[in-house]
Amino acid sequence: MKFPDIQKRAQEEWKQLWEGDTPLILVGLATCGIAAGGNATMKAIEATLEKHGIKANVIPVGCVGMCYLEPIVDIIKPGRPRVSYCKVTAEAVPQLIEDYLVNDNPRRDMALGTYGDQTIEGIPKFWELPMLKPQVRIATKNCGHINPENIDHSIAKGGYSGLAKALGISQEDVIGEMEKSGLRGRGGAGFPTFRKWREALKSKRNPKFVVCNADEGDPGAFMDRSVLEGDPHALLEGMAIAGYSIGTKYGYIYCRAEYPLAVKRLNIAIQQAKEKNLLGDNILGSDFSFDIEIMQGAGAFVCGEGSALMYSIEGKRGMPRVRPPRSVESGLWGLPTSLNNVETFANVPDIIVKGGDWFAGYGTEESKGTKTFALTGKINRPGLIEVPMGITLREIVYDIGGGIIDDRPFKAVQTGGPSGGCLPANLLDTPVDYANLSKVGSIMGSGGMVVMDTDTCMVDVARYFLAFCVEESCGKCVPCREGLPIMLRMMEEITQGKGKPEYIDMLEKLGKDIIAGALCGLGTSAPNPVLSSIRYFREEWEAHINEKRCPAMACKDLIHYEILSSRCIACHRCLWACPTKAITGRTLESPVIDEIRCSRCGTCLTVCPARISPIVAFPGRQAAVSSEPDAVRQEVAING
Amino acid sequence: MDDQVDAILQKYQRNKRFLVSILQDIQREYYYLPKDILKQVSQALDVPLSQIFGVATFFKAFSLEPRGRHLINVCVGTACHVRGATRVLDAIERETGIRPGETDSDLRFSLEAVNCLGCCALGPVIVVDGEYHGKLSPASAVEVLNGYE
Numbered sequence: 001m002k003f004p005d006i007q008k009r010a011q012e013e014w015k016q017l018w019e020g021d022t023p024l025i026l027v028g029l030a031t032c033g034i035a036a037g038g039n040a041t042m043k044a045i046e047a048t049l050e051k052h053g054i055k056a057n058v059i060p061v062g063c064v065g066m067c068y069l070e071p072i073v074d075i076i077k078p079g080r081p082r083v084s085y086c087k088v089t090a091e092a093v094p095q096l097i098e099d100y101l102v103n104d105n106p107r108r109d110m111a112l113g114t115y116g117d118q119t120i121e122g123i124p125k126f127w128e129l130p131m132l133k134p135q136v137r138i139a140t141k142n143c144g145h146i147n148p149e150n151i152d153h154s155i156a157k158g159g160y161s162g163l164a165k166a167l168g169i170s171q172e173d174v175i176g177e178m179e180k181s182g183l184r185g186r187g188g189a190g191f192p193t194f195r196k197w198r199e200a201l202k203s204k205r206n207p208k209f210v211v212c213n214a215d216e217g218d219p220g221a222f223m224d225r226s227v228l229e230g231d232p233h234a235l236l237e238g239m240a241i242a243g244y245s246i247g248t249k250y251g252y253i254y255c256r257a258e259y260p261l262a263v264k265r266l267n268i269a270i271q272q273a274k275e276k277n278l279l280g281d282n283i284l285g286s287d288f289s290f291d292i293e294i295m296q297g298a299g300a301f302v303c304g305e306g307s308a309l310m311y312s313i314e315g316k317r318g319m320p321r322v323r324p325p326r327s328v329e330s331g332l333w334g335l336p337t338s339l340n341n342v343e344t345f346a347n348v349p350d351i352i353v354k355g356g357d358w359f360a361g362y363g364t365e366e367s368k369g370t371k372t373f374a375l376t377g378k379i380n381r382p383g384l385i386e387v388p389m390g391i392t393l394r395e396i397v398y399d400i401g402g403g404i405i406d407d408r409p410f411k412a413v414q415t416g417g418p419s420g421g422c423l424p425a426n427l428l429d430t431p432v433d434y435a436n437l438s439k440v441g442s443i444m445g446s447g448g449m450v451v452m453d454t455d456t457c458m459v460d461v462a463r464y465f466l467a468f469c470v471e472e473s474c475g476k477c478v479p480c481r482e483g484l485p486i487m488l489r490m491m492e493e494i495t496q497g498k499g500k501p502e503y504i505d506m507l508e509k510l511g512k513d514i515i516a517g518a519l520c521g522l523g524t525s526a527p528n529p530v531l532s533s534i535r536y537f538r539e540e541w542e543a544h545i546n547e548k549r550c551p552a553m554a555c556k557d558l559i560h561y562e563i564l565s566s567r568c569i570a571c572h573r574c575l576w577a578c579p580t581k582a583i584t585g586r587t588l589e590s591p592v593i594d595e596i597r598c599s600r601c602g603t604c605l606t607v608c609p610a611r612i613s614p615i616v617a618f619p620g621r622q623a624a625v626s627s628e629p630d631a632v633r634q635e636v637a638i639n640g
Numbered sequence: 641m642d643d644q645v646d647a648i649l650q651k652y653q654r655n656k657r658f659l660v661s662i663l664q665d666i667q668r669e670y671y672y673l674p675k676d677i678l679k680q681v682s683q684a685l686d687v688p689l690s691q692i693f694g695v696a697t698f699f700k701a702f703s704l705e706p707r708g709r710h711l712i713n714v715c716v717g718t719a720c721h722v723r724g725a726t727r728v729l730d731a732i733e734r735e736t737g738i739r740p741g742e743t744d745s746d747l748r749f750s751l752e753a754v755n756c757l758g759c760c761a762l763g764p765v766i767v768v769d770g771e772y773h774g775k776l777s778p779a780s781a782v783e784v785l786n787g788y789e
Binding site for chain 1: 664691723754755756758759761
């Protein structure tokens with residue numbers, strides 16, 4: 001069958017599904033939706049429909065990006081616009097279905113927004129919501145809107161038309177379009193995609209390989225997962241176009257083992273694409289053949305590094321090698337390999353269909369297009385976002401993210417994961433693009449963006465990232481294997497109150513030496529979080545070292561809890577709840593906390609009746625403040 | 641040779657390129673990598689046992705020790721970390737008496753700390769036998785564990 005016929009049939013089915021006489025219900029079932037109880041919601045919907053004898057199409061979709069409102073359910077009732085409902089737990093389902101589908105009450109209280117031109121009074125338009133208005137969706141355009149396990153949905157929404165178009169033009173023209181688009185690698189390094197493809201095309205050695213890096217290992221990042229689970233065909237199509245342009249039939253996806261659902265959906269997608277002759281031999285009747293194989297990682301962060309990833313595909317230990325040669329010259333089995341990230345590939349189909357100039361219309365002079373970010377941490381609206389390059393951090397944190405939880409003061413935003421840095425409040429107006437982020441000591445990275453408030457200790461966060469890199473270091477080169485643990489030991493001493501004043505300078509020097517001497521991307525970027533934290537939050541480091549005090553009250557060894565006897569009602573709930581039996585006291589008397597047995601787990605705080613709050617955390621060790629009367633101590637606790 | 645091992649090797653045409661995938665399938669079957677089975681794999685693929693050991697110890701997902709009936713994965717990714725994953729992990733360690741990477745003596749639980757499960761908005765998150773539990777406190781995490789025998 002010719003592609004226009006495939007597309008026409010898919011579109012007819014799509015229209016029937018969306019505009020037919022049967023209600024359509026979409027349930028957000030990406031990992032985030034499932035973790036929020038999406039599967040139970042799905043079952044409850046099916047049971048309720050059966051109970052009322054309503055016939056409806058219920059389909060799973062990916063994540064629309066508003067993770068904090070999951071489970072999200074969309075209902076399309078014939079004659080009405082599509083309405084998105086949030087926090088639809090299994091318990092809420094029967095009433096919602098009865099109210100809307102049986103009694104025609106659109107439940108404005110649970111509705112998030114409507115799609116399309118038609119509206120319902122009292123419900124805002126979905127794309128006008130503050131979280132969504134500044135966003136531009138290209139790589140994630142289908143996430144949350146199609147069934148990722150049904151290829152016809154993807155095709156009806158334009159999927160594979162980029163591949164069909166590419167097959168009709170020359171390889172060089174495809175690459176030329178990529179050049180015009182200005183697309184740079186979305187995995188972090190930002191290398192221009194067209195250059196990799198052109199070099200691979202020009203290489204005389206065969207066979208060549210297209211490899212997709214889906215080993216999204218940065219803690220706090222889930223952009224690729226959203227694409228893999230929500231619109232796997234965008235990735236397959238992008239890879240097929242890459243395969244055509246460099247002239248190969250071999251494609252590999254290296255996906256991390258922590259994403260079982262992504263692997264399952266990719267397998268289904270590959271199978272379906274083969275059935276439609278959109279992958280496999282002689283795609284759409286052309287001379288071009290392309291096949292994709294999935295390789296699963298086994299829990300090694302360093303395998304996100306290009307050369308390590310390829311060794312892992314070859315069935316070896318995933319340890320990076322010295323570069324050059326770059327992988328485009330000598331990659332898988334020493335042959336030319338073009339390695340790109342999931343998001344990079346997901347941008348390709350639209351660039352081919354709409355043209356490189358269209359894509360380059362978004363973003364800034366040297367950072368074109370959009371970028372997805374996983375916005376998390378102490379923020380009101382965490383989730384997955386896609387924004388044009390050049391947007392400021394302030395717009396992301398406050399307009400899209402809705403500011404800090406409980407209106408607490410903003411302290412820092414961490415970009416680029418363990419390879420990036422923490423940026424303080426006075427840099428909130430920095431535009432988000434490759435050059436500006438690196439100028440202020442961070443990186444774009446793959447797109448993790450963790451927002452921190454004054455409760456987060458910057459020393460502890462830097463220690464966390466460094467401990468992560470120590471754990472994940474492959475051990476091949478000395479600066480990374482030996483240098484990072486030395487940095488970590490110093491930082492552990494600092495968070496335990498044993499730090500010495502000279503440690504700060506020593507950390508800075510050692511960090512710079514490791515950056516200069518390490519072999520691969522992991523080692524050369526591992527000291528970044530420490531260096532940026534010292535650069536912007538030096539006074540916090542000094543408080544830990546000189547005053548033995550953690551201003552954010554996060555470092556367990558530098559805080560202690562006390563019970564203020566003037567407020568305590570001697571209910572003894574804390575005494576019974578304490579897991580380490582550190583709290584003791586006689587009946588009708590205010591109990592006391594034994595600082596040595598106390599593990600600082602905070603359980604006592606959670607069981608204590610909130611309105612009297614006699615249990616308070618103090619920065620610093622007990623001796624410093626306990627001799628003061630309650631009123632003074634209370635003051636210290638509040639102001640640090 | 642064990643029938644299951646043979647089937648797994650057959651699935652990958654006894655090609656040593658698929659060593660990592662083969663080990664994953666074996667681990668899924670036995671919950672760990674038994675020594676005598678690794679010897680069989682070494683012979684079947686014609687790969688030195690030392691090399692298989694190298695791969696098996698390099699990747700975190702593999703275990704050379706028997707695992708418990710239930711696998712607890714505690715997410716300690718950045719977002720979970722700033723939302724209190726350390727306290728959740730502490731509580732779980734206290735409850736089970738084991739630390740990440742260990743298995744308790746009656747093979748009930750194995751505990752692993754993983755770096756990011758990708759559902760950051762729901763942190764702190766733990767996964768027990770593939771089931772996700774989000775927005776946990778130290779106390780509710782312990783309650784979750786009580787549901788597994």
